[in-house]
Amino acid sequence: MEHHWQLHKAKLRSYLARHLNHDADTDDILQEVYIKAHTQWHTLKSQTSLSAWLHRIAYNTLMDHFRQSKPWDELPDSLESPDADETEMAHQQLSECLRPLMEELPEKYRVPLEMADLDGKNQQQVADELGLSLSGAKSRVQRGRILLKEKFTACCDIEVGRGGVTSFSPKKPGSQRC
Structure with a gap:
């Protein structure tokens, strides 16, 4: 697993960095992808689909990140509605x-x-x-x-x-x- 991970790590990091603003977020999500891939290694059906499989895990992890984060600030309670x-x-x-x-x-x-x-x-x-x-x-x-x-x-x-x-x-x- 480790050998395969090293072959795809740079491509996955580049993919994640294109969609995120901070290197720290990129590294965190890349680590989550590694953990998910390592724990789900047994579900990989063929070594020839490894790249697509890792990218799907990266995509799903990225979407989970976006769903959990709030890209906006909460409005203050003191904000008045239009008259x-x-x-x-x-x-x-x-x-x-x-x-x-x-x-x-x-x-x-x-x-x-x-x-x-x-x-x-x-x-x-x-x-x-x-x-x-x-x-x-x-x-x-x-x-x-x-x-x-x-x-x-x-x-x-x-x-x-x-x-x-x-x-x-x-x-x-x-x-x-x-």
Whole structure:
């Protein structure tokens, strides 16, 4: 085992070092790989697959290391969440911005979209009021959403968080026709 280990040790160390920031971590994981390989030597089916077998152990050990480590700092308890009024104001500004963009949509998509998303009607009600089949109403609402999204993302930079859109701003003038 020792002879085989020495033949592959440099390659394994190089592989691990490419994925880790610290030499100490690399050495620790390399040592874990050696221990696992030594204790599992009896599971090796063929000497010809030794290199692949050792690399698989190194990969699995590296993944275990990443799963156990926390690459981020915990947020302090004193961190305040965004003010609800700011979020509400962003939503209000966003809705004022969406109305003109919706008005640019073709009527066959705009009307069902307004009924479903602004008036709060379910799609069966939209279908009944417009004389459409349910699948036709669903199709028009979905197509309207897609067209509106395309217009909106062409004109605005959007920031999305847990509560939906948290911030948006117009793109540079002249970058798109808005």
